[in-house]
Amino acid sequence: MSVFLRGVAGLSAPTRNGLGVGIAAGLSGLAFGTAAVAAGFSVAQSSVLSLLAFTGASQFALVGVAAGGGNLAVGAVGALLLGSRNTLYGLRLSHVLGWRGLRRVFAAHGVIDESAAVALAQRSQAEARTGFLTTFVTTFVCWNTTTLIGALATERIGDTSAFGLDAAVPAVFLALLWSRLREGARERWVALGGAVIALAATPFLPPGVPILLASASALVATLIPARAPRPEGGTPDREVRS
Amino acid sequence: MSLWIAVLVTALGCFALKLAGLAAPQRLLNQPHVQRFAAIVPVALLAALIVLETFAAGQRIELDAPRLAGVSAAALALLLRAPFLLVLVVAAATTASLRLAGLG
Numbered sequence: 001m002s003v004f005l006r007g008v009a010g011l012s013a014p015t016r017n018g019l020g021v022g023i024a025a026g027l028s029g030l031a032f033g034t035a036a037v038a039a040g041f042s043v044a045q046s047s048v049l050s051l052l053a054f055t056g057a058s059q060f061a062l063v064g065v066a067a068g069g070g071n072l073a074v075g076a077v078g079a080l081l082l083g084s085r086n087t088l089y090g091l092r093l094s095h096v097l098g099w100r101g102l103r104r105v106f107a108a109h110g111v112i113d114e115s116a117a118v119a120l121a122q123r124s125q126a127e128a129r130t131g132f133l134t135t136f137v138t139t140f141v142c143w144n145t146t147t148l149i150g151a152l153a154t155e156r157i158g159d160t161s162a163f164g165l166d167a168a169v170p171a172v173f174l175a176l177l178w179s180r181l182r183e184g185a186r187e188r189w190v191a192l193g194g195a196v197i198a199l200a201a202t203p204f205l206p207p208g209v210p211i212l213l214a215s216a217s218a219l220v221a222t223l224i225p226a227r228a229p230r231p232e233g234g235t236p237d238r239e240v241r242s
Numbered sequence: 243m244s245l246w247i248a249v250l251v252t253a254l255g256c257f258a259l260k261l262a263g264l265a266a267p268q269r270l271l272n273q274p275h276v277q278r279f280a281a282i283v284p285v286a287l288l289a290a291l292i293v294l295e296t297f298a299a300g301q302r303i304e305l306d307a308p309r310l311a312g313v314s315a316a317a318l319a320l321l322l323r324a325p326f327l328l329v330l331v332v333a334a335a336t337t338a339s340l341r342l343a344g345l346g
Binding site for chain 1: 245248249250255261264266279280281282285287292293294295297301306308309311316317326329339342
């Protein structure tokens with residue numbers, strides 16, 4: 001163990017960050033593989049999602065809608081809406097990484113929460129590239145391996161509710177949301193709004209649609225100017241904006 | 243929509259969204275509304291997913307005590323600044339042990 005720790009300590013900071021983040025995130029693939037097969041996806045379908053979509057929250061969203069008996073098209077739209085944050089990471093990463101052509105196409109597959117966080121935290125382009133690639137590769141290997149293990153195990157065991165993995169899925173989302181809630185009151189109001197909308201709409205709309213509807217909470221926040229002080233608890237005044 | 247089509251649409255769409263960001267002209271970033279919406283929309287979606295994964299079964303709102311306890315334990319772990327992996331283990335272990343004890 002101490003040899004391992006010394007080996008880890010000898011690595012550069014971006015590599016170390018990348019490995020740590022990648023392993024932790026990759027292991028939640030176990031929860032994904034389990035949830036996917038429990039929702040009716042085959043082992044192959046679960047693995048193809050992890051290999052090709054390779055963005056956890058979107059995959060969980062699609063599987064969650066399917067598990068609730070919802071329309072799969074609605075599930076796919078929800079998954080893509082969640083995946084749109086990777087577009088934003090890509091916009092920020094594009095000049096940080098500075099790759100073009102085929103390299104850029106290859107790198108695009110690795111643009112996820114974790115790799116963006118590690119790459120954007122580095123100082124130089126070389127460090128950013130190292131951090132990005134380490135996180136991408138580590139997460140990719142772990143996420144796909146654990147997806148396969150979780151899917152195969154669930155296929156064999158059947159009912160996995162005894163393992164409590166149904167609580168691990170919302171815990172994944174909670175952990176992803178947590179740092180955003182610390183950013184400010186705006187984020188907390190948007191989260192509260194999204195949660196209330198989703199819960200209120202659930203009895204009346206097909207599964208998946210309430211999640212899409214929750215994005216209205218973000219839309220309202222987008223229309224309100226960033227630094228305007230507003231009364232706690234009340235409906236914010238709508239400004240006329242062009 | 244069959245499962246395979248949903249899988250492939252999601253997979254291709256997610257990749258296209260990633261590539262669009264890396265390959266897009268930088269002036270898109272300068273659109274404040276686009277930027278603000280893209281930055282904040284995950285917050286709303288994640289919050290919605292958390293409550294529905296915790297409380298919803300299809301169109302029904304249900305209270306599964308062991309699951310709720312697991313998610314609450316995860317929140318507590320996050321408050322105590324536990325690392326990501328530990329948060330998931332705490333959530334699953336709490337729910338699993340309550341079910342083993344015969345609750346829910």
